[in-house]
Amino acid sequence: MSLFRKDSRYYPDIPLFLILIPFISAFNYYLTYNNIKFNGFLVLTYTLDTLQGYAGWLGVRKTILYLDKSMPYHKGILKRIVIQFLLTTLVGLFIISALTEMVSLIARGKMVPSSFYTHDLFIISIWFFVLNAIYIMIYYYKKWQQVEIEIALEKQAKIEGFLIRVGKKNLKFSYDELIGFYVDSDYVIACHTKGNIYYLDTSLDKIEEKLPTDLYFRLNRKYLLHRNLMSGFKRIENGKLLVSLSLSNASLPNEIPVSRAKAPLFKSWFWPNQ
Numbered sequence: 001m002s003l004f005r006k007d008s009r010y011y012p013d014i015p016l017f018l019i020l021i022p023f024i025s026a027f028n029y030y031l032t033y034n035n036i037k038f039n040g041f042l043v044l045t046y047t048l049d050t051l052q053g054y055a056g057w058l059g060v061r062k063t064i065l066y067l068d069k070s071m072p073y074h075k076g077i078l079k080r081i082v083i084q085f086l087l088t089t090l091v092g093l094f095i096i097s098a099l100t101e102m103v104s105l106i107a108r109g110k111m112v113p114s115s116f117y118t119h120d121l122f123i124i125s126i127w128f129f130v131l132n133a134i135y136i137m138i139y140y141y142k143k144w145q146q147v148e149i150e151i152a153l154e155k156q157a158k159i160e161g162f163l164i165r166v167g168k169k170n171l172k173f174s175y176d177e178l179i180g181f182y183v184d185s186d187y188v189i190a191c192h193t194k195g196n197i198y199y200l201d202t203s204l205d206k207i208e209e210k211l212p213t214d215l216y217f218r219l220n221r222k223y224l225l226h227r228n229l230m231s232g233f234k235r236i237e238n239g240k241l242l243v244s245l246s247l248s249n250a251s252l253p254n255e256i257p258v259s260r261a262k263a264p265l266f267k268s269w270f271w272p273n274q
Contacts, residue, residue: 009065009068009139009142010061010064010135010138010139010142013061013134013135013138016134017057017131018054021050021053021054021057022050022053024053024127025046025049025050025053026046028049028120028123028124028127029042029045029046029049031123032119032120032123048103052095052096052099052100053096055095055096055099056092056093056095056096056124056128057092057131059091059092059094059095060088060091060092060128060131060132061135063084063087063088063091064084064088064132064135067080067083067084067087071083073139081136084132084136085129085132088128088131088132089125089128089129089132092124092128092131093121093124093125093128096121096124097116097117097121100112100116160172161173161174161175162174162175162178162190162210162211164190164198164200165200166198173190173192175211175212175215175216175226176193176226176228177192177193178190178191178192178193178226179191179192179193179225179226179228179229179247179249179252180216180223180224180225180226180229180252181200181204181207181223181224181225182204182222182223182224182251182252183204183221183222183223187199187200187201188200188202188203188204188207189251191249191251191252193247195249195250197251204218204221204222204224207224208224211224213269214227215227217230217266217269217270218262219243219256219257219258219262219266220256220257220258220259220262223252223256225243225245225252225256227270228246228247229245229246229247229252230243230244230245230246230270231244231245231246232244233258233266233267233270236257238260239260239263240257240258240259240260240263241257241258241263241266241267242255242256242257242258243255243256243257243258243266
């Protein structure tokens with residue numbers, strides 16, 4: 001089932017809560033009922049409580065997935081966490097309250113006693129707090145894993161270098177040997193430190209995906225250059241930048257413009273500790 005896929009956003013939340021919720025129901029049952037005896041009533045009420053717990057959890061999960069699209073963490077983590085805690089708690093309590101009232105009307109012909117809202121729902125709301133905390137921890141654990149994978153891939157890429165097909169051969173170049181790439185008509189050209197150029201039958205976008213981001217920067221649509229090639233930059237009109245190149249190469253100009261939109265990103269990349 002797709003719900004159990006390891007690449008799902010919050011895996012392993014589903015198998016975790018499928019196991020955890022029956023234990024939560026048992027603990028809540030202990031806090032809620034007096035004179036507990038193992039009989040048909042216990043089995044029935046415990047089963048109903050557990051099923052209601054699953055329904056409440058699924059409602060909370062759907063709400064969290066909705067917030068991931070409408071209010072992602074990177075647009076304001078504190079606001080997102082506060083709204084998530086409040087909204088998921090309200091959704092979960094509403095589902096459990098509605099189901100409990102429905103069961104009470106069917107089984108007893110009357111509404112649940114007021115103690116359910118003053119005592120039982122208070123206990124349940126604490127569990128929703130715990131549930132939210134687990135989801136937030138899973139989210140940031142996944143983010144940490146993603147960063148670790150990206151760092152490992154970049155390190156591996158630096159070791160492997162870049163492959164270029166020359167005739168019938170595939171030649172591997174270290175990144176320090178390739179000072180940049182630029183678009184020329186229907187081809188992308190790779191520039192070597194020794195002045196050699198190589199025609200690549202691919203797009204600059206695809207090349208950019210393969211290069212380590214700490215070494216190469218896409219200045220504009222045409223140029224993707226190595227950090228070692230850039231000596232500095234200056235501001236020009238309309239918030240644009242003009243990047244100066246330190247190595248002379250017949251295939252490259254001495255200065256290359258960077259758009260206003262990319263200027264802040266370039267400056268933070270060029271001077272990461274500033």
